[in-house]
Structures are given as C-alpha cells and as structure tokens.
Amino acid sequence: MKKSCQHHHDSAPQELSTLTSRLRRESRKITGPRAAILEILRHHPHPLTNREIFDELPKGECDLATIYRAMQMLEKLGMVKRFDFGDGAARYELMGEGDDGHHHHLICTRCDTVVEIEECFPAEIEQRIAAKNNFKAVTHRLEFFGICPACQK
Amino acid sequence: MKKSCQHHHDSAPQELSTLTSRLRRESRKITGPRAAILEILRHHPHPLTNREIFDELPKGECDLATIYRAMQMLEKLGMVKRFDFGDGAARYELMGEGDDGHHHHLICTRCDTVVEIEECFPAEIEQRIAAKNNFKAVTHRLEFFGICPACQK
DNA sequence: AAATTAGTTGCAAATGATTTGCAATTGAGG
DNA sequence: CCTCAATTGCAAATCATTTGCAACTAATTT
Helix, strand or coil: CCCCCCHHHHHCCCCHHHHHHHHHCCCCCCCEHHHHHHHHHCCCCCCCEEHHHHHHHHCCCCCCHHHHHHHHHHHCCCCCEEECCCCEEEEEECCCCCCCCCEEEEEEECCEEEEEEECCCCHHHHHHHHHCCCCEEEEEEEEEEEECCCCCC | CCCCCCHHHCCCCCCCHHHHHHHHHCCCCCCCCHHHHHHHHEEEEEEEHHHHHHHHCCCCCCCHHHHHHHHHHHHHHHCECCCCCCCCCCCECCCCCCCCCCECCCCCCCHHHCEEECCCCHHHHHHHHHHHHHHHEEEEEEEEEEECCCEEE
8 A cells, every 4th residue: 555645746737738838938849758758747746867757658759868858948947846865866846837846855765765745944944044154045955864664664 | 264164173173093093993904095085084174075085185196986985985984974965976074983973064056165054954843754654763864055155246 | 024814906897877969850830 | 831940869978986806905913
C-alpha cells in the first residue's frame, strides 16, 4: 500500500491545455517532445530527474538533450521548480501558475521515498538572518532526510 | 574590508597534530598530500570544493583524485563535513572532534560570498514533521541564498 | 637500520550529469 | 501552403567524481 501525499499534489493536475497556452503565450512551440514531457510531469506528484522523465517516455520519443533543454526553458518560464536532493541530479516538479512552488520534502535515505512537507523555515527567523547580515532577497533551500516507516522494519 | 565571521571559525583552528593523531588512531597514514590538504582546510573558515583545495595547493603537490579520496575518507571519519550549495560541486569544512558540524550558510548568489549562520531549523518543528510522517532519524539540509551588502550597490 | 606490508598515490581511463554545435526538421502565423 | 524562427536529434564536449592498477611509502616488524 502506497502512502499518499496529503498536500496540493493530490488535487487534479493542471490541464495540459493550460500548460500549452502558457507556452504559446511566450511564443514557444508546442512540440511532441514537450507535450510528452508535460504529460509525464502532470502525472507525477514528486520531483523527477531528467533521466527519470526520459525513462518514462516511450523509447525514441524524445532525446535526453531535448529534455534537458525543455526543463531549462520551463524553469526559466517559472513552470517547473528545480529541487536538489543532494545526489548530483536535478529534479523538477510542475508548478501552478500563481504559485511560487516553494515547499520542501522529506526523503527516505534508504528507499528514496519522497513526502511533501508543508512546514517551512520560519519567516521571522529568516528575516532576522537577512537583517543581521545585511543581505537582501534571502530565500532558502531546505530538505529533510530520514528513515521512512517501511524501511524501519 | 572583508566582513569577518563571528562564529566558531574565528577561533584558532585545530592543531595539525590533533588532526594527524586522529588519523593515526584510525590506522591511516599521514602522507604529504594529506598533511597539505589538512593545512588548507585548517586555514579556511568556509567550505571548499575539491578543486578549490587543489588550486590552493602548490602545483604538482597532489593529484586531484587524491583529494577526492582524502575527502571521502575524512568525511567517513567524521573529520570534515560535506555541504551542498546546489551548484554541482561538493564542499567540505573541517570540524572539531566532538562537534557534529551541523550548521548552515548564507550565500551571496552574485559573488558567492559565504557567511556562517548560527540559526537552525527549529527542533520542535522537525520532530513534528518526523512524527507526522512516522520517519525516524530525521535531519535536514538547509542553506540560505541572497544578495550580500557589497553586491547590492 | 633494513625488511615487510598495508595503506597511498599518480595517471589514465571510465562514469554520469549536463551542455553545446550544427545541420535537418517542424510548428505557428500569414 | 509558405516562410522562418524555434526546436530537435546526434555526436562531441564539459565537469564533477570515481576507479583500475602498478609504483611508492609510512608505519611496523625484525
């Protein structure tokens, strides 16, 4: 039995048409590879690496380099958010239009299960850190690691 | 004028002899390359990439692969802590013997200046996250990013 | 102090993630 | 259906990191 995620990703994913019109708006073409990539992302609640996306795609559907280029573009347009779980591979998650996609994950260090976390680093403390060091536009990158219930047995 | 760091790294670095005896204790050899690497680390308050260590070393002093192997070993012995600033290169910082080295950084996204942060993610919230998801041994990886005072001008 | 040996090193080749040059292809708009 | 800029596949290039292996050396033994 798979543990489900009780956050925003449980809700229906964005319509593909919503995504494509967003691309069109930026004068980007809706190509086969891109539609296929967006479909994969739409149906995955958790961040995927480029290789994972590649492996989900029917073989020959799209080149790995095309995926890398697509993800870069989508990130620049703010349509996906990039995450780093510290294992040397970038991961991407689709995000809603208004949403800034800021959230964190709890990752099992044994089986790589990923759970979305709603908690975030307290804003007041972050502001204090920014003020104390005279930094502007401070944000953070935060991920949690531990052993999931299944791996504890 | 360089902003100084007001935390534990301002204090005198560990003696080299302390470090080498720690290696000996683990039946590891004190070699030229290792002593040189430890010297570099001793004199740097902030995390260094393997390449940065390599570049600090007099040319020919030590092979890059040797540095990679040394850092892996030092990390396994708990003598250095590995950090990830999300730019695809691991960084290492020397840590005190008892110390678990857990702390965070504030990094300028324009000039890469690094400041050590004493604040940490609130333990109670982390415990709540662990409990809510039935995870054990939960820790976190956290780094802050922003624009430093110098780069704001 | 010389012999012994396990731990180390340099070098080159192998990996793995990501990027890039380029010629051929193809959406989108007219 | 034509035109053209955007996009793609493929191969080669980069970058960080790892690994095989024979030569080397610090630490221990004799």
